[in-house]
Amino acid sequence: MKKDGEEISTQMSILHQTRKESPCSACRGMCKTFEPHAWRKICKSCKCNQEDHSLNSDAEDDRKIGRLLADSKYSNLTARVKGGDGVRIYKRNRMIITNPIVTKKDPTFDTVTYEWAPPGLTQKLAIHYMEFIPKEMQPISGTEGAYYRRRQLMRQLPVYDQDPFQCHALSESEVKSMEELVRKYKSDSLGVGEVALPGQVGSAKDEANQKQKAEATAQFTNGKVAKGKPQDDPASTNGTLAEAQPKNEYHCELCKQAVSTESPVVYGERAGYDRLWHPACFLCTRCSEPLVDLIYFWKSGKLLCGRHYCDSEKSRCIACDELIFSEDYIESKGLTWHKKHFCCVECEQPLLGKSFELEQAKLLCTSCCKSIKKM
Template sequence: MAQVAKDLNPGVKKMSLGQLPPARGVACLGCQGSCPGFEPHSWRKICRSCRCGQEEHCLSSDLEDDRKIGRLLTGSTHASLTARVRGGGGVRIYKRNRMIMTNPIATGKDPTFDTITYEWAPPGVTQKLGLQYMELVPKEKQPVTGTEGALYRRRQLMRQLPVYDQDPACCRGLAEDELPAMEAFVKQYKSEALGVGEVALPGQGGLPREDGKPQQKPEAAEPAAPATNGSLGDPSKEAEYVCELCKAAAPADSPVVYAGRAGYAKQWHPACFLCARCREPLVDLIYFWKDGAPWCGRHYCESLRPRCSVR
């Protein structure tokens, strides 16, 4: 069954606002032995030896990731996906949803169980809908514990949502008079661009739900009218929906992703909810809306505040 990650323990006192551990000396996963080990650049977020990013050498921990996403969502319209850390001085942490599947295996007299844990699952959906969603994600990118898909998710958290795009304390060389400008920039994108995709069946996006409970369509609800983004067929017949990216049909019994900032006349196949710039799946469905499309955090921020050409 789906459950929320239990990382909110009293031992977490305060959040560190310093740089992430430099992972000095750790081998590069992408260079296949040619890199002697991570040697941090003095100011760029890369290895001096191979010029790969830190995410190719050493990943942050689950707790560090949940702290970062909690900080990102705090103060946004998705703050309900965070929880206050006891003893943390008001700091909030990401309530990452995990999904655990236990399947019995008949092996003679005593049954055994095969357990599959998804390190992340869409929030607020039933287990059935969550599994349908996962089946529509490429297998190599499904965040199953102990697989390449789980590592891919963690790399994307570092790549798409760099901590130095939200926390001035993690920016090297930021002048004191530049701090207010960055703080204002972060506040602005939380208000105007940041969003978290919603998984639902076609036509059910945006329906009200109680906090922490799966979305349910009201019994007396009328079928949704055909969307104006290219719905197919005769308007007098049951509405059909198409994916905003690939323009292929979205079956009525198959989950899609909605982006609230786009309006609920648009939907995406789970495998089509990609960053408009890098064309990579948006990790944990976190997006930034710009120019009529979803972007990952990295490319949204650098499109407005250009960074070093390397990182």
């Protein structure tokens, strides 16, 4: 794996580019090709969400996550794109396992490729981690699990929640508001889970951090460095080596069940190393979905995916799926819209000041609603 700062080359595609073959999984083969709506994140043909068509390539996903982690404390998980003017890409860890198949004839090999695996582990521990993930969610290349991962990347970490230039017609003040939100969550909430055996998380990193803190807090007395212990840093209560020291018994933060000291667990540095989770319990508190690639947001003592963290900070337009940075918007029955997007999902008729119906969170004019009910 390349070190932080090294350049890697990659061929990038245009985000949201329409592909010749992108059938909709939700339509069970009825919709063969994605037809992008001008501003809704749906297919014009089948009205399903774009993630149901799984449009992003690996390169697009890696670039999106690279942008998310860049300028954060997790930038070491990214690398510079060759010729990319400072653009960084996610150093996604893949795992390839080759098992010999012994027969009476010449031996053959069974190769399994995981599209993502926790970084920094021995292959044995990484495989052990995967054993705790439901089979249908294991990101094995060519399987439903790999497709599930890519769909979750789009759903949990939409690019328009981090890049104002992927949004539709934001004003200058709205762009600044979004950039401030992104800076805030990168500084205060964004995290990437670490996999280890209980009590064995990141000890080398913690020792290095403690050494740096000791050097930074050493007090000068009469022109000499004091030989006593450095002062305690109140900010070090989360993620210190003392908290990660082995103990007799561990319990999962979510299910509260005991955890074997021989089983891999997930730690979240933002949560503090006194908390840990079973691999299958590292979930978003709001949607109860596994946190894709262990990328989480920590807020008010809870794990959140990127989507639901942003929803806790700003309202989201139910029509275009983007965050609302304007103070002038429409709200009805707990749902919100940009004013310009308050229109019928079928005929696109503006509905501000007109009668409308809400059917399963879809805004309809009375005429389209009647037509649909007759079908």
